[in-house]
Amino acid sequence: AQKVTQAQTEISVVEKEDVTLDCVYETRDTTYYLFWYKQPPSGELVFLIRRNSFDEQNEISGRYSWNFQKSTSSFNFTITASQVVDSAVYFCALSEELLNRDDKIIFGKGTRLHILP
């Protein structure tokens, strides 16, 4: 069965510090997709990244970077030089490749990140 674990419920760091959000997943499939979403105080989830199981290359987008390691079933998210605007709840999610169309995404419980000025 699918499962996504975000062990960190809440994190607080001072602005400009680096912070890593952990995500560990479980799946029996060889083909799957991993996602990160950001939910700012306004409430709307915003897509950050999608990674398929065959692409273990790490990704960097500005201050954001993602480390995908199949050996440890982890897909961690690092914010470098954090800013107050990064304060939000971050969700890691998993979707499996299914033969029919009723594929669905499973979310972790989220990590609330506070960036202190």
Next chain:
Amino acid sequence: DVKVTQSSRYLVKRTGEKVFLECVQDMDHENMFWYRQDPGLGLRLIYFSYDVKMKEKGDIPEGYSVSREKKERFSLILESASTNQTSMYLCASSLWGMNTEAFFGQGTRLTVV
């Protein structure tokens, strides 16, 4: 600018009322989803639909039903609202299932009193 719009941001309803939460997307997406978000529980899938008039149960469908009469609109129905359905409800849409990027609405915070 792509958009998923939920009809209400905040709702207060009484126990036993029939409640409709509406969601409209303008991206011509096949798939639409309803989640509820509760502290400590993350997002849990209630129902989803991959085509007009099609629906599939998610992880917590009890007490809910859905309607998709048109491609752009997906309604969540609480047949008889109860206090344990007080929650944040999020609608999402995507192309060809959730393996692609999903777009979320701003959420409806429902309070049942």
